[in-house]
Amino acid sequence: MRIVAEDLTYIYNPASPFAVKALNGVSLTVEEGEFFGIIGHTGSGKSTFVQHLNGLIRLPSSLKKRKRPRGWKNIPPAVLKVGDFDLADPKTDFRALRKSVGMVFQYPEYQLFAETVKEDVAFGLKNFTEKGKAKPTDEEIAAAVKDALHVVGLDEGIAEQSPFDLSGGQRRRVAIAGVIVTRPEVLVLDEPAAGLDPLGKREIMELLHRIHGDWCKTVVIVSHDMDEIAENCTRVAVFSEGRVVRCAPPAELFKDAASLLALGLDIPLTAKLTLALEKRGISIDCDYTMKDFVRRVLARKGGGQ
Numbered sequence: 117m118r119i120v121a122e123d124l125t126y127i128y129n130p131a132s133p134f135a136v137k138a139l140n141g142v143s144l145t146v147e148e149g150e151f152f153g154i155i156g157h158t159g160s161g162k163s164t165f166v167q168h169l170n171g172l173i174r175l176p177s178s179l180k181k182r183k184r185p186r187g188w189k190n191i192p193p194a195v196l197k198v199g200d201f202d203l204a205d206p207k208t209d210f211r212a213l214r215k216s217v218g219m220v221f222q223y224p225e226y227q228l229f230a231e232t233v234k235e236d237v238a239f240g241l242k243n244f245t246e247k248g249k250a251k252p253t254d255e256e257i258a259a260a261v262k263d264a265l266h267v268v269g270l271d272e273g274i275a276e277q278s279p280f281d282l283s284g285g286q287r288r289r290v291a292i293a294g295v296i297v298t299r300p301e302v303l304v305l306d307e308p309a310a311g312l313d314p315l316g317k318r319e320i321m322e323l324l325h326r327i328h329g330d331w332c333k334t335v336v337i338v339s340h341d342m343d344e345i346a347e348n349c350t351r352v353a354v355f356s357e358g359r360v361v362r363c364a365p366p367a368e369l370f371k372d373a374a375s376l377l378a379l380g381l382d383i384p385l386t387a388k389l390t391l392a393l394e395k396r397g398i399s400i401d402c403d404y405t406m407k408d409f410v411r412r413v414l415a416r417k418g419g420g421q
């Protein structure tokens with residue numbers, strides 16, 4: 117499913133003195149199959165944007181007129197499509213959309229509530245039975261939970277435990293399992309590795325790669341970690357003040373490190389090293405993955421410089 121946004125605007129608390137324009141004309145396209153990154157300063161609109169993708173935040177045009185808050189009537193018409201779902205259209209089946217687009221919020225482990233891991237992961241599945249379809253049987257649920265736990269790298273033994281007895285990283289993986297168990301085509305994660313230690317981060321990124329492709333065709337992640345972005349993403353959108361100011365593959369984006377630094381953003385370690393070497397007259401033309409960086413540095417060394 118392709119994601120297309122054109123001119124998306126969103127105002128929190130419209131028609132009040134506390135109105136905040138969180139999105140101010142966001143336009144971007146995510147192709148099916150991408151591992152797409154979203155970066156940007158705190159408050160630039162990343163979370164507000166991704167919450168639109170499964171209809172958690174609705175476009176004004178998709179709500180009945182009487183449900184639209186005052187202050188929204190001046191918002192220009194926008195386009196938001198996820199595959200065949202037209203999110204600007206009130207006739208869209210938002211329940212079916214939520215099944216196709218899985219959403220992992222920031223710190224999702226705080227939303228675990230069931231007594232066992234198994235029940236927590238199964239919750240989404242029981243909740244998402246489509247209209248007109250039979251409810252999954254207990255055996256089907258058990259099999260789906262087992263598969264989901266397996267793909268997030270947790271062993272089956274954990275299924276009977278309380279989520280509260282697990283480590284932070286394990287709890288987060290349980291929360292992710294609870295979203296992917298419905299096999300959404302698109303998986304959206306808001307800062308999936310935030311607050312974890314380096315090992316926990318690596319495990320999350322590894323599991324996202326396992327999920328991407330066979331399990332969820334398209335993955336969209338919001339991240340602050342530029343190394344993570346450089347290593348993993350097909351393309352990256354840079355948000356600033358509620359707009360997309362750049363959208364490019366990491367290899368292109370990080371070439372222009374100065375403009376990211378000017379936005380107050382970090383750059384990957386490989387880009388920092390490239391800049392430091394440039395100051396000494398050594399130019400390294402890499403794609404900013406660590407592997408490519410090292411390979412190119414070694415190639416120069418081999419060349420006798």
Ligand SMILES: Nc1ncnc2c1ncn2[C@@H]1O[C@H](COP(=O)(O)OP(=O)(O)O)[C@@H](O)[C@H]1O
Nearest residue numbers: 128136138156157158159160161162163164165
């Ligand atoms: N629930 C809310 N109510 C009011 N303002 C909000 C709310 N959520 C976010 N905002 C504001 O909207 C803007 C964009 O926020 P957000 O989408 O959370 O950005 P990011 O995820 O990039 O940090 C910020 O100015 C933020 O303070």
Ligand SMILES: [Mg+2]
Nearest residue numbers: 162163164306
């Ligand atoms: Mg955010």
